[in-house]
Amino acid sequence: MKVYVIAGKAGCGKNTSANYIKDYYESIGKKCVITEVSKYLKLFAYEMLNWDGKRETKPRKFLQEVGSYIRHELYDEDFLINRLVEDIKIYEKLVDVVIVADARLPKEIDLLKEKENATAIKIVNNFNDYELQNDEKYHETETALNNYEKFDYVINNRTFENLNEDIIKAVKEVESNEE
Numbered sequence: 001m002k003v004y005v006i007a008g009k010a011g012c013g014k015n016t017s018a019n020y021i022k023d024y025y026e027s028i029g030k031k032c033v034i035t036e037v038s039k040y041l042k043l044f045a046y047e048m049l050n051w052d053g054k055r056e057t058k059p060r061k062f063l064q065e066v067g068s069y070i071r072h073e074l075y076d077e078d079f080l081i082n083r084l085v086e087d088i089k090i091y092e093k094l095v096d097v098v099i100v101a102d103a104r105l106p107k108e109i110d111l112l113k114e115k116e117n118a119t120a121i122k123i124v125n126n127f128n129d130y131e132l133q134n135d136e137k138y139h140e141t142e143t144a145l146n147n148y149e150k151f152d153y154v155i156n157n158r159t160f161e162n163l164n165e166d167i168i169k170a171v172k173e174v175e176s177n178e179e
Contacts, residue, residue, distance in 0.1 A: 001092050002174070003118040007103035009142055010060070012125035013157040018101035020167045030096040037084050038102050041067050081108045085115055106148045113150070119174050121167070122151040 004021055006014045015034075022032040036042070041063045045051040049059055071077045084100065091098050100118070103109050112118035122145070153170045157163045 001096060001098065002178075003088065003098045003100065003112060003116040004171075005100040005103045005109055005112045005118045005120050006123060007109060007120065007145055007148075007151070008123035009125065009145075012123045013160075013163055014101050014123055016160065017121065017123050017155070017157075017163060017167050018099045020164045021097070021099050021171055024168050024171055025097045031094070032097040032099060033091055033095045034099045034101050035084065035087060035091070036102040037080050037100060037104070037108055038063060038067065040080060040083060041070075077105075077107060078111070081105075081111050084108075085111065088116055104142075104145065106145060106150075109145075109148070109150065119153070119170075120151045121153045121155060121170060122148075123163075124154060124156050 004018075006017050008014050018034045022034055025032045042051070042053070044066055045059050045062055046053065049062060051057060051059055067080065070079055088098055098116075100108075100112060103112070103120070109118075109120045113120055152174075155163065155166045155170065
């Protein structure tokens with residue numbers, strides 16, 4: 001099973017990139033799943049805030065606060081990523097490719113690279129500035145990867161067309177290196 005982990009700041013194109021990877025693999029007959037480290041946080045937002053799941057209405061501050069509470073007060077900094085690793089063990093029996101669409105912390109990437117031999121891809125937004133409130137911009141999930149250098153690929157998102165081309169080029173390179 002192949003695992004990709006996609007990282008980057010809010011609005012950089014992580015989910016779009018994950019969908020491009022999924023589309024590519026499905027076009028060659030592979031089963032894929034897109035998952036997220038934050039999926040349990042989002043589940044809390046669905047249940048507690050009746051969030052509709054749309055990007056435009058995303059309760060980012062709530063997600064950041066609940067994530068921080070879980071990582072720093074309730075459990076430990078590895079809680080969410082460890083749950084995802086457990087999920088990947090289930091996916092391993094069901095799919096060919098797992099795409100983690102939202103790594104935000106170095107430990108998440110390091111753990112996935114170590115335990116799942118994941119390919120780490122950073123997406124850098126080069127075409128617009130995503131609107132975040134000041135406290136959201138400086139939250140650890142937006143700043144923790146600023147100096148992280150262990151990515152296998154760094155892709156500059158200039159346009160969606162270029163992003164698709166660059167992502168697929170990286171995926172094909174990963175595939176050819178494994179042959």
